Amino acid sequence: MSNARRSERGPMMTGGTPLRSLDEEELLGHIFPAFPPGADLVVAPGDDAAVLRTSDRTIATTDTVVLGRDWLDAWSSGADIGHKVVAQNLADVAAMGGVPTGVLVTLVADPELSLEWVLDHVRGLAEVCTAAGVAVLGGDLSSAPPGVVMVSVTALGRLDGEPVLRSGARPGDVLAVHGSLGLADAGLRLLQADAPDRLPEATERQRRPEPPLAAGPQAAAGGATAMLDVSDGLLRDGGRIARASRVVLDLDLSALVPDVDALADVLGAEQALDCVLAGGEEHSLLATFPAGVLPAGWRAIGTVRAVRDDEAPAILVGGRVVTHTGWDHFRAT
């Protein structure tokens, strides 16, 4: 959400019961009961640390969202943010070929933040954890300067087979996607245009991404050679596979026509194509497979070929280089 770079003290801080009116134990007393227990939890949160039943290899990843940079109070509820920050972490576990098992959640917030927002937030994250069979392993609460709210999640996962890295794509592989493309970015554009109802499916995807978690281990078992989740856009994330694997990915634009068509009526063809090629926060899975073995639910959108003498590893669209720089967290824009 590159153009939402501002802090605010909106409704989430001005209605209801401010956090400063509770002590930490009271606050945790509200929060803990909402957490799903999780099948693999040996020691629940509340001691120095939690204990999780694990296999011989554990996947770990972390991702943080900041009010004003990653979301706006006016566009997303507490539950939306709880859902989104957990879902994007679980997507990273799935993108390694793993099954998410646990999360730790840290809330750093202006003490004016309302308890009602926090409880709604906890409901959102508990829902997505419950649906995925994921335990809440713990967390931390800290106060922050006025207007600041951030949520940081660490997700753990179980790896039953070999991890699927970005670096394993081989010439001759098929490039495939599981899930939608461009929908979350279209939703962001509609929110920015104050027209969220023009394509509710897109707005909902922006607010509550639905990564195809089961498709990660499915792809790993089905022979995927490289995989990641589309968090920064098809071109940017595809470029990561290309560079890590030292190959060229060639997107077949005709395979993306259904994705573009789904958005073009509302956004126009040009913006729709931009959403599909460069839209972030979708959290669908992008992977490469040996030709002929595409598992159910995956659709081919391109091919992998060797790098020629005169070129660098890259992602091409219909054989041509398309540049897209995306955006950086610290760079002034």
Next chain:
Amino acid sequence: MSNARRSERGPMMTGGTPLRSLDEEELLGHIFPAFPPGADLVVAPGDDAAVLRTSDRTIATTDTVVLGRDWLDAWSSGADIGHKVVAQNLADVAAMGGVPTGVLVTLVADPELSLEWVLDHVRGLAEVCTAAGVAVLGGDLSSAPPGVVMVSVTALGRLDGEPVLRSGARPGDVLAVHGSLGLADAGLRLLQADAPDRLPEATERQRRPEPPLAAGPQAAAGGATAMLDVSDGLLRDGGRIARASRVVLDLDLSALVPDVDALADVLGAEQALDCVLAGGEEHSLLATFPAGVLPAGWRAIGTVRAVRDDEAPAILVGGRVVTHTGWDHFRAT
């Protein structure tokens, strides 16, 4: 650091190269090489997630520090904060009886924060990770509103035996501590009094806590019935063991005389006792053991007895109730 509740834009933001002048890849290019690899790392950071070799049970905990609330730029260097936030997380792993194996580190910062501070910070956290044999499994970088810097760490650990909880203390046990008491709080008071050199050992402990990590698994193997690390003060943390175990802990004040004496020359007897009984951020380990089995390095400081009909679980000092409320993160003070 209850009275340091203010944000600032001090030297860490005004000298050197601001983060906003780098893109994320450049910044990560500076940071990644400083991370220790760690013996149990199967897939290093840089993909969607890292993969850690694990045993059948994994300990997980998380803790966050915020500029202006948990530290002041004028008092602590970037390396100090890197050391401290990792050490306090590793202490929680040790306090379960575990061996820390990996950390994930998230930095959310004002883009004016200097690269030099960040690199110093990374050095500090890499040093403490290397000393403990802990791998850096990943992290996240995000920008924050002006003046905001926070670091969130999640630590993972291996559990070879049974976890030592807070709830296992039994009447007849001995209460024991491994490590110093009150030193970190004395250091904070000296920093507040602008006299850090009056007891450099205390100031250093405040800036760079040294939890006795090996004493955690040692205590677990040696029969500890309950354990935690002293993060909020002996009375407050001892009270947690008492309530979780439904027992009374009775501190023997004479056993604390050496701790008080070590501080009394500089702080006076009253403040010294307050540091020893209520001083936080020490991260020494506090545990209960069956009588007669105290492992090497642990010293008895009290006893555990049953709760009588007319009393609640509590920690007593020489048989008397001492109230100390500590401080809360969100409560206005």
